[in-house]
Structure formats: structure tokens, C-alpha cells
Amino acid sequence: MAYSEKVIDHYNNPKNVGTLDKAKKNVGTGLVGAPECGDVMRLQIEVDDTTGVITDAKFKTFGCGSAIASSSLATEWLKGKTVDQAVAIDNMDLVEELNLPPVKIHCSVLAEDAIKAAINDYRKKNGLEELVFEEKGVH
Amino acid sequence: MLKLPIYLDNNATTPMDPRVLEAMIPYFTEHFGNAASRNHSFGWQAEEAVDYAREQVAKLIGADPKEIIFTSGATEGDNLGIKGVFEMYASKGNHIITCTTEHKAVLDTCKHIERQGGEVTYLEVNPEGLIDLKQLEAAIKPTTILIAIMYANNEIGVVQPVKEISAIARKHGVLFFTDGTQAVGKIPVDVNKDGIDIMAFTGHKMYGPKGVGALYVRRKNPRVKVTAQMDGGGHERGMRSGTLNVPGIVGFGKACELARLEMADDAARLSKLRDKLENALMQLEEAYVNGSREHRLPHVSNISFKYVEGEGLMMGFNKNIALSSGSACTSASLEPSYVLKALGLGDDLAHSSLRFGLGRFTTEEQIDYTIKAVSDTVIKLREMSPLWEMFKEGIDLNSIEWAHH
Numbered sequence: 288m289a290y291s292e293k294v295i296d297h298y299n300n301p302k303n304v305g306t307l308d309k310a311k312k313n314v315g316t317g318l319v320g321a322p323e324c325g326d327v328m329r330l331q332i333e334v335d336d337t338t339g340v341i342t343d344a345k346f347k348t349f350g351c352g353s354a355i356a357s358s359s360l361a362t363e364w365l366k367g368k369t370v371d372q373a374v375a376i377d378n379m380d381l382v383e384e385l386n387l388p389p390v391k392i393h394c395s396v397l398a399e400d401a402i403k404a405a406i407n408d409y410r411k412k413n414g415l416e417e418l419v420f421e422e423k424g425v426h
Numbered sequence: 427m428l429k430l431p432i433y434l435d436n437n438a439t440t441p442m443d444p445r446v447l448e449a450m451i452p453y454f455t456e457h458f459g460n461a462a463s464r465n466h467s468f469g470w471q472a473e474e475a476v477d478y479a480r481e482q483v484a485k486l487i488g489a490d491p492k493e494i495i496f497t498s499g500a501t502e503g504d505n506l507g508i509k510g511v512f513e514m515y516a517s518k519g520n521h522i523i524t525c526t527t528e529h530k531a532v533l534d535t536c537k538h539i540e541r542q543g544g545e546v547t548y549l550e551v552n553p554e555g556l557i558d559l560k561q562l563e564a565a566i567k568p569t570t571i572l573i574a575i576m577y578a579n580n581e582i583g584v585v586q587p588v589k590e591i592s593a594i595a596r597k598h599g600v601l602f603f604t605d606g607t608q609a610v611g612k613i614p615v616d617v618n619k620d621g622i623d624i625m626a627f628t629g630h631k632m633y634g635p636k637g638v639g640a641l642y643v644r645r646k647n648p649r650v651k652v653t654a655q656m657d658g659g660g661h662e663r664g665m666r667s668g669t670l671n672v673p674g675i676v677g678f679g680k681a682c683e684l685a686r687l688e689m690a691d692d693a694a695r696l697s698k699l700r701d702k703l704e705n706a707l708m709q710l711e712e713a714y715v716n717g718s719r720e721h722r723l724p725h726v727s728n729i730s731f732k733y734v735e736g737e738g739l740m741m742g743f744n745k746n747i748a749l750s751s752g753s754a755c756t757s758a759s760l761e762p763s764y765v766l767k768a769l770g771l772g773d774d775l776a777h778s779s780l781r782f783g784l785g786r787f788t789t790e791e792q793i794d795y796t797i798k799a800v801s802d803t804v805i806k807l808r809e810m811s812p813l814w815e816m817f818k819e820g821i822d823l824n825s826i827e828w829a830h831h
Contacts (some may be wrong), residue, residue: 298741299647304810321828322813323773329812347812351737355810373533
């Protein structure tokens with residue numbers, strides 16, 4: 288199975304690889320997946336407390352090229368969005384942008400889960416109720 | 427001169443040796459006869475070519491030419507050998523002993539036999555990938571008709587103690603079948619010294635053509651028979667009907683002859699290159715060789731690079747290097763290699779494995795290039811791996827509650 292140009296590009300030049308200080312109150316961390324399943328994603332957002340805008344996003348991913356590309360693209364999309372806008376990012380948008388084949392859709396689901404987990408971690412740290420999301424159940 | 431792309435997936439298939447192709451060519455257009463045509467020169471020529479190839483194949487494994495049944499490959503050989511014995515010896519018993527690291531062609535054949543009312547014991551292997559001979563002997567019962575244990579494993583290259591296995595089989599009057607696909611042509615295999623009763627092997631793993639293989643069926647001490655799995659013209663002593671693939675058989679014969687003559691030199695050269703590759707890659711932190719390093723094919727190495735995922739790893743160099751991984755990121759089940767899991771590896775290590783299969787046309791320059799490309803990619807991906815970061819921070823990954831999906 289050949290990878291799309293966009294997946295290859297994100298794999299070769301991943302955007303926003305790194306670590307934010309998870310001790311900071313305005314940093315939300317999402318760690319999803321499992322080593323036994325072959326993918327683990329950690330996605331972090333840093334939020335401007337006054338505007339609610341995501342000023343920085345970082346990721347680290349253990350997984351295949353599509354998993355790396357999905358998380359790299361997700362961090363790109365997160366930056367500049369408000370937390371409320373970020374909640375609306377859908378895995379199928381990642382699938383479309385990266386041209387992921389059906390067998391790799393679970394990578395995009397994992398990225399969406401990572402975004403949501405990061406947002407909830409941020410909300411929890413700031414005394415907000417955690418959001419409840421519907422299970423996608425594709426993976 | 428470095429030749430790209432580099433092919434290091436020789437356990438999957440090998441390129442055909444140009445000398446093999448040369449031998450085959452006349453049998454497509456010029457000598458195209460049916461080897462079963464007894465009444466004209468076209469048939470005689472084809473039959474003569476098949477007889478010659480049968481001798482070449484037999485000689486490689488120390489067999490008599492009459493003991494060679496041509497097949498379409500090892501999958502057919504595994505099916506014919508195992509199902510053929512199960513049916514032929516039904517009056518004697520219905521129990522077969524095999525092991526968990528066999529190729530799917532053997533395991534799925536055994537599953538089929540279980541559905542037909544047969545009984546199968548699947549022996550486990552130790553962390554080295556070897557079966558336990560005591561367990562093997564203990565598993566034998568009065569109804570046991572066959573022991574089916576592979577000669578060498580396709581994923582890790584581990585070579586089973588074939589002589590000891592056959593001695594146990596002999597002692598208990600049980601037939602011994604072995605899947606010789608990865609071993610024949612690579613290391614010395616002798617059906618008499620090794621005590622093999624039935625053996626499947628194939629051309630395309632030893633620089634011959636695809637779609638042709640052989641089943642060795644012993645004729646003396648004991649005389650073994652297998653029930654045909656295809657009905658038809660009664661070719662191959664009635665055990666395998668179907669018009670013979672004459673060009674393929676000619677190529678397979680040539681490949682066997684070349685293997686017999688060049689095996690020792692190839693193996694010596696490749697084991698040096700394999701060791702160079704393995705030793706260099708083992709310089710990376712948290713790298714583990716899978717399976718026995720002592721009882722192993724000379725051209726194979728299977729290594730897990732912890733905290734990076736195999737498919738992601740291959741993407742770093744697969745434009746220039748062809749390899750396989752035990753990761754199953756692409757498979758619908760998301761299950762990693764069952765062979766690696768049988769060694770006791772956790773799923774995480776199984777997902778992190780690469781299989782290097784060197785071959786006759788692998789050069790030292792290619793190995794040097796591979797060492798650098800794989801090392802660079804492992805380091806780059808670890809920088810990107812949350813697991814590597816946790817490991818470096820001293821976090822026990824088992825202490826984390828992972829969200830299994």
C-alpha cells in the first residue's frame with residue numbers, strides 16, 4: 288500500500304514534535320492508544336487563559352506513518368483555534384486531508400481522541416466539567 | 427557501487443538467478459511439449475527435461491529422484507503432505523503434533539484436519555523459538571500418525587533440532603513431515619541423515635521461479651504414501667495430478683543445482699554480512715534479537731527496536747530498502763506476528779520488529795547503507811516517540827493504564 292504525498296510529507300517533516308510542560312495549568316495533555324496496539328499518541332495544547340485560544344500544540348507519536356501524519360496535522364490545525372472550535376475537529380477531516388485508506392482510519396480516530404483528551408485535561412485542570420464524547424468505535 | 431533499491435526480504439521471495447532463467451527459456455516456446463505425451467518427440471523432450479530436473483532436485487536433499495513429487499509450491503506441499511498422510515493413515519490414527527510457530531500453510535491445514543475430526547497438538551516454543559524435545563515425546567500417543575515441525579522458521583530463521591525430532595518419530599513409529607521452505611538450498615538438508623519422511627519446499631525461495639516446488643515422499647524405510655488432494659490424470663505417481671509445469675520445473679532443477687554447488691560459499695559470505703548488520707544495529711539502545719542466534723539460518727536476522735513501531739520505521743527508508751516487519755499495523759486485526767508472540771514477546775516488542783533476509787545478491791555496500799538508514803530512522807522516530815520519552819524519564823510503561831482500543 289503506497290502512502291499519499293501528504294502523509295509522506297508529514298512523516299519526513301513532522302510539525303510540532305515536542306513536549307509542553309504538563310505541570311502548567313494552561314496546558315492540556317492527551318495520551319491515547321496503547322503500546323500493544325501499535326499506536327500511542329500524546330498531544331498537548333497550551334491555551335491563552337483570557338482568550339481561550341490555543342497558542343501552541345505539540346505531539347509525540349509511537350506508530351505508523353499515518354499515525355504520525357495524523358497527529359502532526361492535528362497540531363497544525365489546533366494552533367490558533369479556540370478550545371471550543373477545536374472540539375469540532377472531526378477525524379474524517381484528517382482522513383480527507385491526508386487521503387488515508389480505510390485500514391488507516393483508526394489513526395485519525397486516535398488523533399481525534401487525543402485532541403479531546405487534551406481538551407478535557409485542560410478543562411479539568413481549570414475547574415471545568417469534562418465533556419462527554421460519543422464513541423466512534425472504528426478502531 | 428551501491429545498488430538501490432536494496433532487497434532484504436529474501437525470506438518472502440528471492441530474485442531469480444539469471445542462470446535459472448536461461449535454462450528455462452527454451453521450454454516456453456521451443457520445447458513446449460507436455461511431459462505426459464508419450465508418443466512424440468515434443469513429449470519426450472519435455473519428459474527428459476523433467477527427469478533431469480528431478481535428479482537435480484533430489485540430489486540437493488540427498489533423495490532418490492523417484493521420491494520427488496512436483497507441486498506448485500510449498501503451500502501445496504504442506505497441504506498434500508499433511509492432509510495426504512491424515513487420509514492415507516486414517517486407519518492407524520488421527521493425531522498430529524505440530525508447533526505454534528509453523529507457517530500458516532501448516533497451521534491452517536491442521537485446523538482443517540481438526541474440522542475433519544482429527545486431533546492436533548500444538549507444541550509451544552521456548553523464548554529462543556525452539557520446541558522442547560521432551561514435550562514432543564510426551565505428546566505422542568497410540569493414535570499419533572504424524573509429527574509436523576518446520577526445518578527453519580520464516581520470520582526468525584530459527585532452525586529446529588530436526589535430527590533429534592526424527593529420532594523420536596522413528597522410535598515411536600510416527601512419520602515426520604517438515605516444511606523445508608526456508609532451509610532447503612540455504613543450509614545442508616539431507617533427508618536420510620536428517621531422518622525426514624516427507625518434506626515440502628519451493629523454488630522461489632532459492633533463486634528459482636515462483637509457482638513450482640516439490641514434496642519429498644520417502645520410498646524406503648518406511649515406504650510412505652500420501653492421498654492425492656487433486657483428482658486427475660494420475661501424474662507424479664498418482665499423488666499429484668496436473669500437467670507438469672515444465673519450464674518451471676527446469677528452472678527449479680537448475681536453482682537446486684546452483685544451490686548445491688554454491689550454498690557453502692553463499693552461507694559463509696551472508697552470515698558475515700548478517701553478523702555485521704546485526705552487531706551494528708545492536709549498538710542502538712533497547713534493540714533485541716528475536717529467536718536463537720545459535721540455531722539460526724545464516725542470512726536471517728529479526729530485531730525489535732523498542733519504543734518505535736515497525737511500519738513507521740520502515741517508512742523511513744522503504745523507498746530504498748525492502749524489509750518486513752512483525753508489526754501488523756496494516757492488517758485489519760491489528761494483531762502483530764504470532765511467531766514473535768509465541769516466543770513470549772509482548773505485543774509492543776512484536777510491533778517494533780524488523781526482519782532482515784539477506785540473499786545471494788546482497789552486497790556489503792548495501793549492508794553498510796542499511797545499517798546507517800535503519801539506525802538514523804530509529805533515532806529519529808525515538809525522538810518522536812512518547813514511549814521513548816517516558817522510558818528515558820524512568821517511567822514504567824506497565825504502570826500506565828492504557829486505553830486499549
